[in-house]
Amino acid sequence: MVVCASSAFAGDWQAGAGADWQKLLAAARSEGKVVVAGRGPMGKPMTEAFKRDTGINLEFLGGEGRAQVARIEREMRSGQVTIDILFGGQTYVNYVNEGLMKPIKQQFVLPGVTDPKNWVDGKMRWVDKGQQYMFIGGDYVFGWPVYNSAFVKPASLQTWKDLLKPEFKGKIASYDPTNGPGQAQSGFIIDLYGLDFFKQLYIDQGVKITRDSRQLMEWAARGVYPVVLGSLPVEIKRFRSAGIDGLVVADMPDGHGALLGGSSVVAEPKGAPHPSAAAV
Numbered sequence: 001m002v003v004c005a006s007s008a009f010a011g012d013w014q015a016g017a018g019a020d021w022q023k024l025l026a027a028a029r030s031e032g033k034v035v036v037a038g039r040g041p042m043g044k045p046m047t048e049a050f051k052r053d054t055g056i057n058l059e060f061l062g063g064e065g066r067a068q069v070a071r072i073e074r075e076m077r078s079g080q081v082t083i084d085i086l087f088g089g090q091t092y093v094n095y096v097n098e099g100l101m102k103p104i105k106q107q108f109v110l111p112g113v114t115d116p117k118n119w120v121d122g123k124m125r126w127v128d129k130g131q132q133y134m135f136i137g138g139d140y141v142f143g144w145p146v147y148n149s150a151f152v153k154p155a156s157l158q159t160w161k162d163l164l165k166p167e168f169k170g171k172i173a174s175y176d177p178t179n180g181p182g183q184a185q186s187g188f189i190i191d192l193y194g195l196d197f198f199k200q201l202y203i204d205q206g207v208k209i210t211r212d213s214r215q216l217m218e219w220a221a222r223g224v225y226p227v228v229l230g231s232l233p234v235e236i237k238r239f240r241s242a243g244i245d246g247l248v249v250a251d252m253p254d255g256h257g258a259l260l261g262g263s264s265v266v267a268e269p270k271g272a273p274h275p276s277a278a279a280v
Contacts, residue, residue, distance in 0.1 A: 034277035038087030175230030
């Protein structure tokens, strides 16, 4: 896996690599390509950089996380895997527990990757307890309400507990709290204020549920549900770029959000069609 946190290796990411690496790279080039699934915006820069640095074609499959999870699950269970590498979140940990994923830790061979000094706190981070299957490549702060300032005044939404106000009943939407970004959001809320608060918010306040990230932001933009939970940063940026200026990411002093590795977690399904290119 060519994943490194240190800019020191940006110029020569193969520095110090031995014969085993060269053998692996040659085998990968003979396979011709690697198939990677992840969030759409990752596609173009990743494809171009991988081809430039390795000479290997990268076929990128972009799309909604739920659709990709459904596809790879079908492929793994049928033994007809077409995807080599997955960039996602914690969802894939269930497949680790079922024995459907391939351990990747031993595939890290470049000195720039294996040297602890190149990583925050001197160690790589993993989703799975065994620290073998799901590597976290990066973190960002996630788990805050987004509201439409044309319908919600900042003074009325200063803390998480403000969401329980009668004025917000029937006015809040969320990504499905059992899946993807909605699961990360609900987990943060429960960790912050407990299960009773979660029930008061999601059930008593009549939170509308969706599994469509774009629909969630569209509801906020139109004021159908002026407060939304579990919204993805890429969707917020997409709508702002389209001229929707009233979308505000609320900074809640009683809970700023949690560190999340969503879309940066690297995993490999068993039976990947291009194993050497996947390792590179």
